[in-house]
Amino acid sequence: MLTIVIIAVIVIAAVVLFLVGRGRIRAGGGRGLKHRFGPEYDRAVADHDGDTKAAEQELGERVKQHGSLDEQPLSPEARAQYRAQWADVQEQFVESPQKAVTEADALLAGLARDRGFPDGEQFEEQFAALSVHHPAHVHGYRSMHTAARGQSGTEEMREAMVEARSLFEALVAEQPADPDQGSSQTPQSRDGNGHATWALNRRHAKGNNT
Known part of the structure; x- marks a missing residue:
């Protein structure tokens, strides 16, 4: 017992x-x-x-x-081309916010694809992969994708462009980001001379009365 x-x-x-x-x-x-x-x-x-x-x-x-995805590097030429395209999209926002956001969304999708992420045709899959490797910067991409589908006003599109810039900078950077850094500080956008780049504000977009 x-x-x-x-x-x-x-x-x-x-x-x-x-x-x-x-x-x-x-x-x-x-x-x-x-x-x-x-x-x-x-x-x-x-x-x-x-x-x-x-x-x-x-x-x-x-x-x-x-998690095991290996980000592919960009050539200096490709990096310069992407920066030039992004600058053009920002300038286009002044005259046509909706068109600019749509093109910026496609530009980010193409950039992510070139870095080795899933194709942007499957947004949810690409977003999921990006969130693993760039978790601090993906929210702007989600907002931009929503805006590109015509579901946002001018102010929301402006904010989406500004927020998405951090993911663009992370992807176009020479060195891949460390995913273990989690919610790291968003890098400030700078040009080739180390100066802070132009950022959208409420006065840039036509049709915005705020």
Whole structure:
């Protein structure tokens, strides 16, 4: 009888230790995902109506599918061409915000593709991959994609252009970003001479009365 009791106690203790250990692993995984994705983690939780477990499952799947992706470098010529194209799009925003945002959205998709990310024809897949490697900068791309579909006003399009610039700079940079930095500070856009580049403001876009 005593032997049975001892065995039962050992089994119960083992089960408790297993459950506690699994809970710690889950908690650690959640903290790791939150550190890695930064603001994108909070947006994922919001998209799942506050369901942290569902959000972490989605983010974990993104890492599983795209974490091993190797970003491809751009040649100096390609980098210069992309910078020139982005500058042209910014100037075009003054006369035609909607057209500029649509072209900027396509430009970012093409740039991401050239860096080794999935093709922009499948936005959700490309966005998921970008969120794994550039989590601090993807929100602007999402906003721009929404604006490019004609679902935003002039002010929202202006904000999308400004926010998307950080992802553009991250992708056009010479060195790939470190995804473990999570929600790192957004780099300031600078030209070839090290000067801060022109940024859109409310006065640039026609049709904006604010």
